[in-house]
Amino acid sequence: xxxxxxxxxxxxxxxxxxxxxxxxxxxxxxxxxxxxxxxxxxxxxxxxxxxxxxxxxxxxxxxxxxxxxxxxxxxxxxxxxxxxxxxxxxxxxxxxxxxxxxxxxxxxxxxxxxxxxxxxxxxxxxxxxxxxxxxxxxxxxxxxxxxxxxxxxxxxxxxxxxxxxxxxxxxxxxxxxxxxxxxxxxxxxxxxxxxxxxxxxxxxxxxxxxxxxxxxxxxxxxxxxxxxxxxxxxxxxxxxxxxxxxxxxxxxxxxxxxxxxxxxxxxxxxxxxxxxxxxxxxxxxxxxxxxxxxxxxxxxxxxxxxxxxxxxxxxxxxxxxxxxxxxxxxxxxxxxxxxxxxxxxxxxxxxxxxxxxxxxxxxxxxxxxxxxxxxxxxxxxxxxxxxxxxxxxxxxxxxxxxxxxxxxxxxxxxxxxxxxxxxxxxxxxxxxxxxxxxxxxxxxxxxxxxxxxxxxxxxxxxxxxxxxxxxxxxxxxxxxxxxxxxxxxxxxxxxxxxxxxxxxxxxxxxxxxxxxxxxxxxxxxxxxxxxxxxxxxxxxxxxxxxxxxxxx
Amino acid sequence: xxxxxxxxxxxxxxxxxxxxxxxxxxxxxxxxxxxxxxxxxxxxxxxxxxxxxxxxxxxxxxxxxxxxxxxxxxxxxxxxxxxxxxxxxxxxxxxxxxxxxxxxxxxxxxxxxxxxxxxxxxxxxxxxxxxxxxxxxxxxxxxxxxxxxxxxxxxxxxxxxxxxxxxxxxxxxxxxxxxxxxxxxxxxxxxxxxxxxxxxxxxxxxxxxxxxxxxxxxxxxxxxxxxxxxxxxxxxxxxxxxxxxxxxxxxxxxxxxxxxxxxxxxxxxxxxxxxxxxxxxxxxxxxxxxxxxxxxxxxxxxxxxxxxxxxxxxxxxxxxxxxxxxxxxxxxxxxxxxxxxxxxxxxxxxxxxxxxxxxxxxxxxxxxx
Numbered sequence: 001x002x003x004x005x006x007x008x009x010x011x012x013x014x015x016x017x018x019x020x021x022x023x024x025x026x027x028x029x030x031x032x033x034x035x036x037x038x039x040x041x042x043x044x045x046x047x048x049x050x051x052x053x054x055x056x057x058x059x060x061x062x063x064x065x066x067x068x069x070x071x072x073x074x075x076x077x078x079x080x081x082x083x084x085x086x087x088x089x090x091x092x093x094x095x096x097x098x099x100x101x102x103x104x105x106x107x108x109x110x111x112x113x114x115x116x117x118x119x120x121x122x123x124x125x126x127x128x129x130x131x132x133x134x135x136x137x138x139x140x141x142x143x144x145x146x147x148x149x150x151x152x153x154x155x156x157x158x159x160x161x162x163x164x165x166x167x168x169x170x171x172x173x174x175x176x177x178x179x180x181x182x183x184x185x186x187x188x189x190x191x192x193x194x195x196x197x198x199x200x201x202x203x204x205x206x207x208x209x210x211x212x213x214x215x216x217x218x219x220x221x222x223x224x225x226x227x228x229x230x231x232x233x234x235x236x237x238x239x240x241x242x243x244x245x246x247x248x249x250x251x252x253x254x255x256x257x258x259x260x261x262x263x264x265x266x267x268x269x270x271x272x273x274x275x276x277x278x279x280x281x282x283x284x285x286x287x288x289x290x291x292x293x294x295x296x297x298x299x300x301x302x303x304x305x306x307x308x309x310x311x312x313x314x315x316x317x318x319x320x321x322x323x324x325x326x327x328x329x330x331x332x333x334x335x336x337x338x339x340x341x342x343x344x345x346x347x348x349x350x351x352x353x354x355x356x357x358x359x360x361x362x363x364x365x366x367x368x369x370x371x372x373x374x375x376x377x378x379x380x381x382x383x384x385x386x387x388x389x390x391x392x393x394x395x396x397x398x399x400x401x402x403x404x405x406x407x408x409x410x411x412x413x414x415x416x417x418x419x420x421x422x423x424x425x426x427x428x429x430x431x432x433x434x435x436x437x438x439x440x441x442x443x444x445x446x447x448x449x450x451x452x453x454x455x456x457x458x459x460x461x462x463x464x465x466x467x468x469x470x471x472x473x474x475x476x477x478x479x480x481x482x483x484x485x486x487x488x489x490x491x492x493x494x495x496x497x498x499x500x501x502x503x504x505x506x507x508x509x510x511x512x513x514x515x516x517x518x519x520x521x522x523x524x525x526x527x528x529x530x531x532x533x534x535x536x537x538x539x540x541x542x543x544x545x546x547x548x549x550x551x552x
Numbered sequence: 553x554x555x556x557x558x559x560x561x562x563x564x565x566x567x568x569x570x571x572x573x574x575x576x577x578x579x580x581x582x583x584x585x586x587x588x589x590x591x592x593x594x595x596x597x598x599x600x601x602x603x604x605x606x607x608x609x610x611x612x613x614x615x616x617x618x619x620x621x622x623x624x625x626x627x628x629x630x631x632x633x634x635x636x637x638x639x640x641x642x643x644x645x646x647x648x649x650x651x652x653x654x655x656x657x658x659x660x661x662x663x664x665x666x667x668x669x670x671x672x673x674x675x676x677x678x679x680x681x682x683x684x685x686x687x688x689x690x691x692x693x694x695x696x697x698x699x700x701x702x703x704x705x706x707x708x709x710x711x712x713x714x715x716x717x718x719x720x721x722x723x724x725x726x727x728x729x730x731x732x733x734x735x736x737x738x739x740x741x742x743x744x745x746x747x748x749x750x751x752x753x754x755x756x757x758x759x760x761x762x763x764x765x766x767x768x769x770x771x772x773x774x775x776x777x778x779x780x781x782x783x784x785x786x787x788x789x790x791x792x793x794x795x796x797x798x799x800x801x802x803x804x805x806x807x808x809x810x811x812x813x814x815x816x817x818x819x820x821x822x823x824x825x826x827x828x829x830x831x832x833x834x835x836x837x838x839x840x841x842x843x844x845x846x847x848x849x850x851x852x853x854x855x856x857x858x859x860x861x862x863x864x865x866x867x868x869x870x871x872x873x874x875x876x877x878x879x880x881x882x883x884x885x886x887x888x889x890x891x892x893x894x895x896x897x898x899x900x901x902x903x904x905x906x907x908x909x910x911x912x913x914x915x916x917x918x919x920x921x
Binding site for chain 1 (some may be wrong): 761847
């Protein structure tokens with residue numbers, strides 16, 4: 001097998017195809033991208049975002065979705081054929097510019113040679129699961145939305161959907177949608193669509209198929225969509241945030257032809273909620289959150305809380321159903337760009353223009369850890385919900401959270417958060433002291449009571465325990481815009497829509513039998529992987545600061 | 553002199569959002585004087601500087617032709633803009649440019665000049681004039697609230713023992729900060745601290761980094777060893793040492809110059825680095841300074857347009873009343889705050905984007921009420 005690694009990172013000298021972590025090597029497994037030459041005219045205007053979608057087996061007797069009829073076998077077969085054509089076809093025909101891209105890489109012929117092997121898994125799974133069950137990467141670039149098969153070696157997307165009037169900027173997938181409409185897409189023009197992912201996969205034209213259209217031509221709000229999210233456990237309610245500081249709640253499939261006229265916002269500096277006057281309206285609710293853009297929103301996994309971050313540098317956590325601010329705080333400085341909940345909803349990661357990754361505690365309602373390691377703005381953060389501490393001795397006291405972050409410095413960082421680090425300064429009481437009274441010896445930051453429904457000022461550098469990254473890896477040659485941690489891999493995406501899939505230790509070996517032979521020898525000899533003990537980013541000094549503080 | 557035909561366009565674009573009492577004037581280009589125009593616009597929208605300069609104008613407007621200098625010409629120009637009946641238009645900064653050319657032969661030619669060099673020249677020239685005036689009027693107290701003695705110890709002792717007392721002018725108050733250069737001898741552990749004043753920080757840049765990161769590198773600890781040892785006065789010999797820069801006194805207006813023009817030895821010439829360096833709209837100095845909680849806010853950017861160091865163009869982005877404006881010589885346009893990101897630079901070496909943030913102007917928000 002000719003080394004795929006060389007083709008995997010073309011024209012990117014100094015980029016390694018693996019990185020080390022305490023638990024082993026993460027290896028570059030696949031790369032995904034979009035047809036080259038498609039972007040230039042819209043270059044820089046839109047930033048690529050990434051959604052990972054797990055499409056389940058199609059439930060029986062779904063009325064709404066796709067060309068399904070009760071007499072299954074015939075239909076099923078044709079769908080499978082079509083999909084198969086799609087997966088292979090990207091190299092030979094269709095999908096507009098797709099051909100151009102694969103022509104550019106020398107990979108074309110080699111992949112063709114390997115075809116039996118490489119397409120095996122995806123091809124066969126597609127054939128076996130003709131309803132398109134599988135894992136997909138959905139990403140936007142320029143005026144198009146692309147869908148790629150996460151588990152295939154194929155670099156090119158299966159489907160490209162072009163939007164003639166505006167650029168898609170954000171998307172979200174609902175894996176438990178009951179009626180088939182599971183993919184949510186927000187556009188630069190403010191327009192929003194919901195579609196069935198399965199239906200897109202079954203129709204390989206460049207069009208969006210069977211879409212429901214909301215906020216058509218920006219009638220309700222014509223500012224850029226910045227983020228879209230399905231509200232957990234609601235079946236079909238979703239939220240869209242805009243660049244003007246508003247967010248709207250929509251009900252899927254509800255006809256939105258009635259013009260929802262919300263009252264004018266009286267004080268743009270204040271949070272306000274307005275419900276649509278008529279029950280026919282869609283959107284049904286408008287929240288005015290802040291001045292300036294809302295950059296990212298995220299629901300807690302239980303759906304109780306909604307976190308927003310924005311241009312004004314504030315994280316705001318709302319009790320969603322009560323429509324009230326629960327807590328929140330300011331960045332060290334500058335806008336916040338991303339946020340993400342821990343799997344247990346106890347912590348929120350935030351990242352932004354102060355180059356920091358910070359950890360917000362829901363229990364303490366303040367910043368409890370300060371992560372320095374990026375050399376530019378932090379554009380994506382994610383907890384690793386598949387991580388379990390390797391040395392867990394059964395007690396939960398020392399639970400470790402693992403999380404990842406990516407930045408405009410082209411780097412992927414992995415971090416560990418130990419309970420000690422964040423809990424000690426909070427719970428510390430001097431011996432003999434009353435456990436309920438604060439000693440007064442440590443900083444006001446820790447003693448201050450953070451009342452519900454208020455926003456905290458920026459953390460002071462002295463007061464917050466510092467974290468150092470466990471892994472620092474230059475993952476791409478371009479600034480990054482997002483990271484997703486799946487069970488098998490870490491997926492990174494650059495602003496321009498190049499995706500890399502880093503298989504977790506042990507995972508990549510299954511599909512690539514001889515990965516070590518694949519990694520070029522020069523890459524190994526030049527290994528300058530920064531790991532915790534030898535980190536170049538002053539890891540030890542930061543740790544020291546933290547521990548001094550802990551002893552305080 | 554005031555021509556102003558484009559005015560209506562900007563006024564129309566702004567509508568009732570037009571900042572009350574504010575003036576937006578393009579500046580005519582006299583053959584490659586965009587380096588000058590871009591810096592002048594940044595300084596005009598530096599409110600503490602403008603206010604002081606207009607005050608100076610009011611106090612000195614009866615100065616005769618013979619006493620004309622760069623300061624009086626600049627004050628004249630700012631006053632002309634500020635007191636204009638029209639809200640928008642174009643002004644020809646002819647007298648100012650002539651004065652600058654007279655004063656400094658570097659700017660006499662029609663060649664492309666470096667905006668940072670010009671800014672440096674201008675601020676130092678203003679300071680020289682103000683210091684001279686302050687020394688002349690010394691002994692007549694009460695006449696000048698514009699200068700006072702240095703409060704904290706000797707700054708710039710290189711004055712060769714001359715009896716010249718350093719004065720702090722309003723230009724100093726706006727832009728001057730103090731850096732401490734700390735060197736620790738690794739043998740005797742003695743720390744030698746040397747203070748330096750600055751009007752701007754010139755920072756090295758790296759590809760795909762942020763201003764925060766550039767500043768961190770600027771003040772990061774550097775080890776002096778091998779060929780580059782430090783002469784320790786206590787050990788009386790060359791020793792290995794550790795050196796770091798700290799900001800002892802942060803300036804009110806922080807000017808950051810990105811070193812985009814780098815001498816490449818192999819090429820034997822300067823090359824423009826088009827690196828993508830993101831700059832936040834708000835900034836803190838973090839580890840560089842003892843008490844880092846003061847927040848700065850970006851209000852102007854001088855942008856270099858072009859692929860090389862010896863040619864190209866300068867434009868400026870300025871903020872006024874929370875609106876951003878792009879000023880390209882005569883033309884003034886409103887731009888969205890989010891369009892500032894198009895001036896960060898290129899993530900990859902070869903790119904069609906050649907508009908790069910070159911000099912950043914941040915104002916301490918706590919410094920102005």
